[in-house]
Amino acid sequence: MGDAAELELSVWVLSVIGAITALYYLLKWSWLCWRGFKVYVVSEFWPVDLRSYGQWAVVTGATSGIGRAYAIELAKRGLDIVLISRCEDKLHAVATEIESSYGRQTRVIQTDFTEGHSIYPAIKDKLADLEIGILVNNVGMNYAGMLVHFLDVPDPERRITQVINCNILSVTQMTRLVLPRMVERSKGLIINISSEAASQPQPMLTVYSATKIFVTYFSRCLNSEYRSHGVEVQCVTPFVVSTNMTHNIAVNLLVKSAPSFARDALNTVGYSCYTSGCLTHALQHIALSILFPDWLRLSSFCVEQTERFARTKQNWIKESVAQTAKKEE
Numbered sequence: 001m002g003d004a005a006e007l008e009l010s011v012w013v014l015s016v017i018g019a020i021t022a023l024y025y026l027l028k029w030s031w032l033c034w035r036g037f038k039v040y041v042v043s044e045f046w047p048v049d050l051r052s053y054g055q056w057a058v059v060t061g062a063t064s065g066i067g068r069a070y071a072i073e074l075a076k077r078g079l080d081i082v083l084i085s086r087c088e089d090k091l092h093a094v095a096t097e098i099e100s101s102y103g104r105q106t107r108v109i110q111t112d113f114t115e116g117h118s119i120y121p122a123i124k125d126k127l128a129d130l131e132i133g134i135l136v137n138n139v140g141m142n143y144a145g146m147l148v149h150f151l152d153v154p155d156p157e158r159r160i161t162q163v164i165n166c167n168i169l170s171v172t173q174m175t176r177l178v179l180p181r182m183v184e185r186s187k188g189l190i191i192n193i194s195s196e197a198a199s200q201p202q203p204m205l206t207v208y209s210a211t212k213i214f215v216t217y218f219s220r221c222l223n224s225e226y227r228s229h230g231v232e233v234q235c236v237t238p239f240v241v242s243t244n245m246t247h248n249i250a251v252n253l254l255v256k257s258a259p260s261f262a263r264d265a266l267n268t269v270g271y272s273c274y275t276s277g278c279l280t281h282a283l284q285h286i287a288l289s290i291l292f293p294d295w296l297r298l299s300s301f302c303v304e305q306t307e308r309f310a311r312t313k314q315n316w317i318k319e320s321v322a323q324t325a326k327k328e329e
């Protein structure tokens, strides 16, 4: 074969490879855009009737932030609500708001999820006579008010166990309590609140990030196991939502308010079993995974920068924590 023919063949082969690659990315991005459009736009206009899952919804960590917003939104959509949290006064305040504003029934269960397995028999008794259609495993905590190294967690012996009990054990045990009756009825929805901090490893939030990837894997596996039994398990991975956990950071284009987040996230039920919850958080997730890949995020350079950033924010965080405590009093 002459040089010219060889060159022509090489150009042809490269053109075919280029065309196939371009077609692959075109189809992939078109599919992603179509899915995003369905999950975050179409769902706004045709949300699933959540009342069809059953009469009652159980929400853990229901007295503030995302949990309170889910409880109120579910009541608005016609469900009776079981509220579970630590503080009895706050539980009754949210229950009264739901009963008076939306005319739904409520029950409150006061418990502390950091205490471990001993609390679950009492919760089981209190849920025994209810037809539970939806469980929202929302309760979760971080181990420090700010970004810290693992060894700088305050009171680590107690705190690390508390975080694991609250973020991992609660999700697993609450699911164990409600799932058997959902399977019996061939109907049910379990929503587990994970975090964007689980989408990729998150140094300086090490334990939190690791507990949340547990929630993600648990949810996705469980959904595969029980979807065919009529039970859906949805994993929600929010970015930043303005709550006590995020020191009530100002709401803006990137940061959602809890009510707006809960409304958008509940619309995605039936459209996606693994979602950021709302369009702006989904876009941030895509941007971050492209612009801030694992190798950069896990580099010593990046950890140093995060440490520096945390130091500059220390005073602001202390003030916000004090303000939140005062407001709650």
Ligand SMILES: NC(=O)c1ccc[n+]([C@@H]2O[C@H](COP(=O)([O-])OP(=O)(O)OC[C@H]3O[C@@H](n4cnc5c(N)ncnc54)[C@H](OP(=O)(O)O)[C@@H]3O)[C@@H](O)[C@H]2O)c1
Residues within 6 Å of the ligand: 060, 061, 062, 063, 064, 065, 066, 067, 068, 084, 085, 086, 087, 090, 111, 112, 113, 114, 138, 139, 140, 141, 166, 193, 194, 195, 196, 197, 237, 238, 239, 240, 241, 242, 243, 244, 245, 246
């Ligand atoms: N905010 C965000 O930007 C964000 C982002 C990603 C994921 N998340 C996840 O979303 C979930 C909710 O977060 P949030 O920001 O709404 O938190 P939050 O504002 O701190 O609210 C936490 C709720 O849980 C209750 N709670 C806390 N510790 C508890 C315990 N040991 N036992 C029982 N109840 C307890 C609190 O009420 P009491 O004080 O009355 O107990 C409160 O109702 C968490 O799983 C979090 O990891 C949040």
